[in-house]
Amino acid sequence: MAALDLFGRRWNLRIVWELRHGPVGFRALQQRCDNMSSSVLRQRLTELAGVHLVDQQPDTTYALTDLGRDAHQALLPLVQWSGRWSDRLGEQD
Secondary structure, three states: OHHHHHHHOOOHHHHHHHOOOOOEOHHHHHHHOOOOOHHHHHHHHHHHHHOOOEEEOOOOOEEEOHHHHHHHHHHHHHHHHHHHHHHHHHHHO
8 A cells, every 4th residue: 555655646656657767867857747846856756765766876867776666667567557448448439
């Protein structure tokens, strides 16, 4: 339930998704997340860092930790399911 609570908070899943390919700077991450406010992004990054899913690199970019990469991998079946769900909904239109 704790993981569902964490990922259910607005933007947390999006941040993990946007960091899946490697480190990203704060401003670039903010842009990738539809220009969310900088205060909300900082809050979410702090929260994700606190649970060891995201880490700030020495060059100040943000990246997934090993646990963060594991979380992304664990979420991939949900991504696949959502594609099938979307296809099914499209068939009904």
